[in-house]
Amino acid sequence: MAEILDATSALESTTVGVFRTAATVKGGRRFSFAALVVVGDRRGQIGIGYGKANQVPPAIEKAQKEARRKMRAYPMQGRTIPHAVTGRFGACMVRLLPAAPGTGVIAGAAVRAPLEMLGVQDCLTKSFGSNNSKNLVKAVINGLGQLRSKRVICALRGVDVGLSEVEEAIQRGQAIMVADGAEPGEQAAAAADVAAESKRSVPRKPRGGRSRPKQEPATPAPAAEQPLDRSAAVAETKPPPAEATTPQKKDESAPKKRMWSLLKRRQTPKD
Numbered sequence: 001m002a003e004i005l006d007a008t009s010a011l012e013s014t015t016v017g018v019f020r021t022a023a024t025v026k027g028g029r030r031f032s033f034a035a036l037v038v039v040g041d042r043r044g045q046i047g048i049g050y051g052k053a054n055q056v057p058p059a060i061e062k063a064q065k066e067a068r069r070k071m072r073a074y075p076m077q078g079r080t081i082p083h084a085v086t087g088r089f090g091a092c093m094v095r096l097l098p099a100a101p102g103t104g105v106i107a108g109a110a111v112r113a114p115l116e117m118l119g120v121q122d123c124l125t126k127s128f129g130s131n132n133s134k135n136l137v138k139a140v141i142n143g144l145g146q147l148r149s150k151r152v153i154c155a156l157r158g159v160d161v162g163l164s165e166v167e168e169a170i171q172r173g174q175a176i177m178v179a180d181g182a183e184p185g186e187q188a189a190a191a192a193d194v195a196a197e198s199k200r201s202v203p204r205k206p207r208g209g210r211s212r213p214k215q216e217p218a219t220p221a222p223a224a225e226q227p228l229d230r231s232a233a234v235a236e237t238k239p240p241p242a243e244a245t246t247p248q249k250k251d252e253s254a255p256k257k258r259m260w261s262l263l264k265r266r267q268t269p270k271d
Contacts, residue, residue, distance in 0.1 A: 002117075005039065005064060013039045013064050014113050017133050018056055036134055037063035039071060040117025046144075047071035048114065048137055075149035078170050079121040082150065087143025091130040094139040098166045099124050101173035110136040118144070 005011040016036040022029045033056050040046035047070035051062025075082055080098040087094045094111060099122040105115050107125040110133040115123055127136060154161050163171075 005068075010041050010043075011039055011068070012042065012117060013037055013067070014117060015060060015063075016110055016113050016137055018059070033059045035059040035063045036137065037067050038113045038117045038137065039064060039067035040114070040119070042117060042119040044076050044119055045071050045073045046114055046117045046141075048141060050134075074118060074144045075147045075152075076119065077150075077166055079119075080123055080166065080170070081120060081144075082147055082166060083164070085143040085146045087139040087141070087146070089139040089142050090132070090135045092132060092135040092139040093128040094136060094143055095126045095128070096140070096143050097124040097126075098122070098169070100169045101177060108136075109133070111140055113137065114140045114144070 002012040002014045005013050014037070016038060019034045019036075021032050021034070023032070024030075032052060032054055034050065034052045035056065037049050037051070037060060038046060039049065047067040049063035049065065049067030049070065051059045051064075051066060053059040053062060077098065079101060081096060082098070084095070084097045087096065096115075099106075101122055103122040103124065105112055105120060105123050105125075107115060107123070108127065110131075111125050111127060114137055115125075127139075130136075150161060150164065
């Protein structure tokens with residue numbers, strides 16, 4: 001939860017985490033505490049601080065003082081960031097993407113803290129690698145340091161840059177967000193008009209690769225009617241006649257002849 005540090009400068013502080021360490025000594029264990037704090041004014045300035053002490057309150061106070069010393073300004077585009085960036089620190093990588101009005105800050109606790117203290121209200125984030133809260137906060141600060149405003153980019157290139165995609169998305173979102181006191185029917189009509197305009201401006205791409213034109217199945221041409229020949233139809237339905245086969249008679253005398261030849265061999269005396 002944010003804590004107001006100075007009412008005159010509108011500085012707020014949020015504690016990302018408190019970390020405890022223990023050292024074993026002769027009389028037992030001695031504890032020490034460390035605190036990670038983010039300080040910002042919600043108008044484009046933030047700073048982070050890390051403090052250590054034997055108790056939690058002194059550690060948070062040290063971190064807040066360090067964060068106020070390290071505060072710096074970062075460019076913003078309305079309620080979001082000007083363009084997409086990727087911040088890295090150690091084994092952490094955080095991707096920050098601008099979002100349309102009404103999206104909110106889609107992030108975890110460690111990534112949300114610096115974005116909210118900066119004043120960002122619409123942003124999409126995704127973290128990769130380690131989920132260490134200290135490194136995640138430093139990765140977000142590294143990504144915010146890569147932001148460039150439209151005025152700086154125009155000065156560096158020496159040309160006039162037109163409306164960016166982020167500015168167009170913001171204009172479409174503001175068209176939907178009507179003033180207070182408008183009737184629900186007017187809100188629905190405005191939202192429908194903006195949705196229709198966006199659909200007309202963006203051509204629809206076919207899904208699943210190349211689009212092939214649909215081919216209607218060809219209808220066969222009607223054949224000319226012919227008189228029905230019943231005799232030919234009956235002839236086709238009849239099975240073909242079976243060929244006449246004559247049964248072959250077995251020669252029954254062959255075994256008898258062989259038996260008589262064997263008996264004669266036995267009866268004939270040997271010389």
